[in-house]
Amino acid sequence: xxxxxxxxxxxxxxxxxxxxxxxxxxxxxxxxxxxxxxxxxxxxxxxxxxxxxxxxxxxxxxxxxxxxxxxxxxxxxxxxxxxxxxxxxxxxxxxxxxxxxxxxxxxxxxxxxxxxxxxxxxxxxxxxxxxxxxxxxxxxxxxxxxxxxxxxxxxxxxxxxxxxxxxxxxxxxxxxxxxxxxxxxxxxxxxxxxxxxxxxxxxxxxxxxxxxxxxxxxxxxxxxxxxxxxxxxxxxxxxxxxxxxxxxxxxxxxxxxxxxxxxxxxxxxxxxxxxxxxxxxxxxxxxxxxxxxxxxxxxxxxxxxxxxxxxxxxxxxxxxxxxxxxxxxxxxxxxxxxxxxxxxxxxxxxxxxxxxxxxxxxxxxxxxxxxxxxxxxxxxxxxxxxx
Amino acid sequence: xxxxxxxxxxxxxxxxxxxxxxxxxxxxxxxxxxxxxxxxxxxxxxxxxxxxxxxxxxxxxxxxxxxxxxxxxxxxxxxxxxxxxxxxxxxxxxxxxxxxxxxxxxxxxxxxxxxxxxxxxxxxxxxxxxxxxxxxxxxxxxxxxxxxxxxxxxxxxxxxxxxxxxxxxxxxxxxxxxxxxxxxxxxxxxxxxxxxxxxxxxxxxxxxxxxxxxxxxxxxxxxxxxxxxxxxxxxxxxxxxxxxxxxxxxxxxxxxxxxxxxxxxxxxxxxxxxxxxxxxxxxxxxxxxxxxxxxxxxxxxxxxxxxxxxxxxxxxxxxxxxxxxxxxxxxxxxxxxxxxxxxxxxxxxxxxxxxxxxxxxxxxxxxxxxxxxxxxxxxxxxxxxxx
Numbered sequence: 212x213x214x215x216x217x218x219x220x221x222x223x224x225x226x227x228x229x230x231x232x233x234x235x236x237x238x239x240x241x242x243x244x245x246x247x248x249x250x251x252x253x254x255x256x257x258x259x260x261x262x263x264x265x266x267x268x269x270x271x272x273x274x275x276x277x278x279x280x281x282x283x284x285x286x287x288x289x290x291x292x293x294x295x296x297x298x299x300x301x302x303x304x305x306x307x308x309x310x311x312x313x314x315x316x317x318x319x320x321x322x323x324x325x326x327x328x329x330x331x332x333x334x335x336x337x338x339x340x341x342x343x344x345x346x347x348x349x350x351x352x353x354x355x356x357x358x359x360x361x362x363x364x365x366x367x368x369x370x371x372x373x374x375x376x377x378x379x380x381x382x383x384x385x386x387x388x389x390x391x392x393x394x395x396x397x398x399x400x401x402x403x404x405x406x407x408x409x410x411x412x413x414x415x416x417x418x419x420x421x422x423x424x425x426x427x428x429x430x431x432x433x434x435x436x437x438x439x440x441x442x443x444x445x446x447x448x449x450x451x452x453x454x455x456x457x458x459x460x461x462x463x464x465x466x467x468x469x470x471x472x473x474x475x476x477x478x479x480x481x482x483x484x485x486x487x488x489x490x491x492x493x494x495x496x497x498x499x500x501x502x503x504x505x506x507x508x509x510x511x512x513x514x515x516x517x518x519x520x521x522x523x524x525x526x527x528x529x530x531x532x533x534x535x536x537x538x539x540x541x542x543x544x545x546x547x548x549x550x551x552x553x554x555x556x557x558x559x560x561x562x563x564x565x566x567x568x569x570x571x572x573x574x575x576x577x578x579x580x581x582x583x584x585x586x587x588x589x590x591x592x593x594x595x596x597x598x
Numbered sequence: 599x600x601x602x603x604x605x606x607x608x609x610x611x612x613x614x615x616x617x618x619x620x621x622x623x624x625x626x627x628x629x630x631x632x633x634x635x636x637x638x639x640x641x642x643x644x645x646x647x648x649x650x651x652x653x654x655x656x657x658x659x660x661x662x663x664x665x666x667x668x669x670x671x672x673x674x675x676x677x678x679x680x681x682x683x684x685x686x687x688x689x690x691x692x693x694x695x696x697x698x699x700x701x702x703x704x705x706x707x708x709x710x711x712x713x714x715x716x717x718x719x720x721x722x723x724x725x726x727x728x729x730x731x732x733x734x735x736x737x738x739x740x741x742x743x744x745x746x747x748x749x750x751x752x753x754x755x756x757x758x759x760x761x762x763x764x765x766x767x768x769x770x771x772x773x774x775x776x777x778x779x780x781x782x783x784x785x786x787x788x789x790x791x792x793x794x795x796x797x798x799x800x801x802x803x804x805x806x807x808x809x810x811x812x813x814x815x816x817x818x819x820x821x822x823x824x825x826x827x828x829x830x831x832x833x834x835x836x837x838x839x840x841x842x843x844x845x846x847x848x849x850x851x852x853x854x855x856x857x858x859x860x861x862x863x864x865x866x867x868x869x870x871x872x873x874x875x876x877x878x879x880x881x882x883x884x885x886x887x888x889x890x891x892x893x894x895x896x897x898x899x900x901x902x903x904x905x906x907x908x909x910x911x912x913x914x915x916x917x918x919x920x921x922x923x924x925x926x927x928x929x930x931x932x933x934x935x936x937x938x939x940x941x942x943x944x945x946x947x948x949x950x951x952x953x954x955x956x957x958x959x960x961x962x963x964x965x966x967x968x969x970x971x972x973x974x975x976x977x978x979x980x981x982x983x984x985x
Contacts, residue, residue: 262651264722270725271725272678274679274841274969275972286837286839289677291659302673303693306697309698312696330717338655338657342655342715585662
């Protein structure tokens with residue numbers, strides 16, 4: 212199996228792009244990634260997207276995007292795993308390059324959520340949960356996460372405000388990221404006063420939806436371009452599933468798919484959690500930041516709010532998270548999010564992360580979650596050949 | 599790159615399965631395929647499906663189906679390429695096994711179309727076309743194909759009835775296939791009298807939708823099980839795209855993605871068209887049978903109806919097609935169809951095709967089409983090690 216690496220990255224700002232369709236957004240990010248990689252083509256495209264059918268009445272994105280980006284004729288598919296579709300598309304691109312089926316694969320995560328042709332966006336997002344047993348009861352996706360957070364507060368004795376620093380850190384880190392949706396510093400008072408969405412999750416616990424696209428150029432690590440100082444190797448890549456419905460879990464507060472995929476990725480990369488310099492985690496809701504940090508071994512069970520309170524998640528802390536704003540402030544265009552996370556880790560490893568650059572970052576991790584922990588994909592990236 | 603093979607197959611009948619949900623259908627086919635392969639697990643699942651979001655309000659099928667089939671924890675995603683989603687899922691499974699990421703991968707194609715929670719099925723199918731430039735005009739998918747057929751009749755001087763034998767052959771071949779949706783022999787008179795759908799496409803030119811699932815177990819060709827007499831090797835596997843919108847094509851009557859993917863698959867398998875013993879093609883509409891036969895090199899441009907009229911597409915002919923009923927009579931549960939095709943080729947190569955068994959079939963081909971020729975995936979299978 213060939214080892215793989217990331218040669219180019221591209222992204223659009225996350226926002227309300229009324230004048231840009233799915234193909235426009237995808238095209239912009241792909242063009243930027245190809246330029247960054249100094250390539251003008253690729254052997255195929257893997258598209259992370261969740262909602263194009265329900266919201267835009269558009270499937271068959273493979274052919275659409277290949278044609279639009281000048282790659283007419285090339286192999287191209289959509290890969291879907293709810294909000295982890297972006298990292299799932301990277302998994303498949305990695306297999307394509309590792310197997311030798313392709314020598315250069317594009318990954319594009321794209322989602323357009325602020326404009327819909329039919330289904331309401333909240334209803335469409337509920338398709339990430341179990342349609343027959345959860346969504347059929349009328350529960351929304353944020354309500355499912357609220358059940359989890361409520362139980363966490365009860366079980367471990369934390370107060371809701373103990374989660375404030377997760378959101379404050381994310382908003383602060385987005386201020387200098389031109390691609391972020393929200394550029395607005397928030398205080399603990401703002402957090403406390405924020406409108407309730409589904410108790411105990413308030414507006415500042417929840418990530419905003421958005422339109423956006425992010426892209427990667429994947430090549431073999433021994434590609435001729437590997438002399439490129441900026442080549443980032445994919446040192447670990449693993450995915451696991453859990454039950455889709457929350458009521459089927461034996462442990463509601465433990466992300467077993469995060470633990471499984473992270474352990475495997477650590478092993479592949481030959482590292483331990485303390486080796487990770489930055490961690491782009493899936494903070495769709497602040498409770499998910501906590502559960503992810505615990506399942507990946509950064510702190511004991513039920514203790515994650517302490518990392519936030521003690522400042523260890525800041526760019527200057529022990530385990531910086533959401534260094535470019537995270538889902539909370541960069542925004543969460545669901546099928547694109549997993550690719551944005553990888554782009555941001557690459558920026559950190561290249562030393563291109565501006566005022567939130569983590570000093571000497573050499574090993575970065577990204578974790579993308581689909582459903583309430585149902586599909587979890589973990590990647591470990593290393594700068595150059597530092598495996 | 600490791601060579602790959604098909605160790606097990608499974609399928610449900612295509613029909614109106616009012617009592618079976620997506621997970622039930624997928625589960626039945628997967629269980630049958632695992633039993634057939636004498637395995638009780640796999641390393642991951644790739645799901646061909648197009649419409650679960652729009653019709654059932656269910657995405658994140660990976661985690662849903664992995665859990666339901668006793669594979670909780672394993673990696674699993676949905677792969678979408680409109681009506682070619684099934685073969686696209688096989689392409690990805692092949693990459694997973696070829697790369698060494700997995701030693702055993704399940705492919706499941708599943709679709710439930712006869713019951714919908716929201717969008718009308720015809721509207722949902724239009725998402726296989728260009729939503730912004732085609733579907734927005736109100737044109738349905740069958741109407742797009744009608745434009746193509748109309749042009750073909752005009753260009754090459756055939757009469758509509760010259761296509762009758764495509765449908766007659768498909769219906770005849772389905773009579774003995776217990777998994778087929780339609781068990782009804784038709785005559786040329788039936789064809790002529792059939793109700794018009796979108797001129798010149800009548801009801802007997804068009805394949806019926808349906809609910810169904812088909813599954814494959816993919817392993818390395820040098821797997822210990824390769825001593826199994828029934829192991830079928832994947833000798834050729836290739837995919838190509840064309841423009842999504844018909845108006846962007848320079849040649850409306852030439853499936854360039856069929857030609858590209860077939861040529862590549864022939865080359866990989868070391869064969870020529872005349873080596874192919876059976877061909878499961880994508881007869882969503884009878885015109886597509888003609889275009890596929892031409893683009894894959896079985897007959898000259900504009901001449902395909904001759905193959906049908908002269909009986910060369912029958913099980914006893916030079917290039918037998920739709921040997922188990924094809925999309926026309928087995929039925930077309932869109933995201934599952936590409937996997938049904940592979941299952942049927944494997945049946946032929948194993949000599950398990952009943953009264954439509956093609957004598958001495960050693961090399962079989964399947965071609966799955968998404969959109970009106972926008973995504974085309976071609977596979978060449980060989981019995982045992984006959985490469």
